[in-house]
Amino acid sequence: MQRVTQFSFRVNKDERRAIADLASRLHRSQSDAVRFVVIKAARQLAQSQVGSACFDNLPAPTHEVKEGMNVTG
Numbered sequence: 001m002q003r004v005t006q007f008s009f010r011v012n013k014d015e016r017r018a019i020a021d022l023a024s025r026l027h028r029s030q031s032d033a034v035r036f037v038v039i040k041a042a043r044q045l046a047q048s049q050v051g052s053a054c055f056d057n058l059p060a061p062t063h064e065v066k067e068g069m070n071v072t073g
Contacts, residue, residue: 011019023033 019030019034022037023030026033026036028036
């Protein structure tokens with residue numbers, strides 16, 4: 001699936017290192033790792049809330065390995 005919308009946020013050194021470590025452990029790019037965590041968290045919240053239709057259209061997180069470039073800095 002091609003993604004055309006970009007979203008960015010500020011992180012400190014520890015958060016950036018945690019994202020890089022998570023991406024490495026998941027064998028994913030950093031953006032895929034963040035996306036994976038957000039989707040998993042949103043699904044868990046949806047399970048605990050009745051009528052959370054906004055989470056119904058989220059794609060299921062996959063466990064496939066994707067090649068990606070991890071940017072460090």
